[in-house]
Amino acid sequence: MFKAVEITNKKAKYEYSFLQEFEAGLMLLGTEVKSLRAGNANLTDAYCFIKDNELYVKSLYIAEYEYGNQNNHETRRDRKILLKKTELKKIIKKVEQKGVTIVPYKLYSTERGFFKLAIALASGKKNYDKRNSIKDRENKREMDRLNKIKL
Numbered sequence: 001m002f003k004a005v006e007i008t009n010k011k012a013k014y015e016y017s018f019l020q021e022f023e024a025g026l027m028l029l030g031t032e033v034k035s036l037r038a039g040n041a042n043l044t045d046a047y048c049f050i051k052d053n054e055l056y057v058k059s060l061y062i063a064e065y066e067y068g069n070q071n072n073h074e075t076r077r078d079r080k081i082l083l084k085k086t087e088l089k090k091i092i093k094k095v096e097q098k099g100v101t102i103v104p105y106k107l108y109s110t111e112r113g114f115f116k117l118a119i120a121l122a123s124g125k126k127n128y129d130k131r132n133s134i135k136d137r138e139n140k141r142e143m144d145r146l147n148k149i150k151l
Helices: 009-014 029-037 084-093 127-150
Strands: 007-010 016-025 049-050 052-058 079-082 101-109 115-124
Touching: 009 016, 009 101, 009 115, 009 127, 016 084, 016 101, 029 101, 049 084, 049 101, 052 084, 084 101, 084 115
Parallel strands: none
Antiparallel strands: 007 101, 016 079, 016 115, 049 052, 052 079, 101 115
């Protein structure tokens, strides 16, 4: 039986406003896949960068596989992100604009067993935007509470 894995960077939605989202594959080693299936990963420090017209994710933490031998992987190595050429050209063109960055915010497994990385073109939020996000979230929570009481 296949167990779905989903690892998210909750801080990303708070820190950035997403402009456009993409689903991309990752170039992984065997021990990395086995460790990901166990849910041993962290996206909090991860970021994307462009090198030689290719997209990479840096500082994505995938714990060493527990039963791996001396051929185990490095925990925070650079991993290549697999995208279609047209999508990659769009991303490169947008990133050249001022204030736009690429943020990895979700790592998940598909029903076929592949791991996908959801990345977004994002711009950083200002402090007042963050306060508005908090206020909206609290208002929504209060409305849900009131609706629950009425039912």
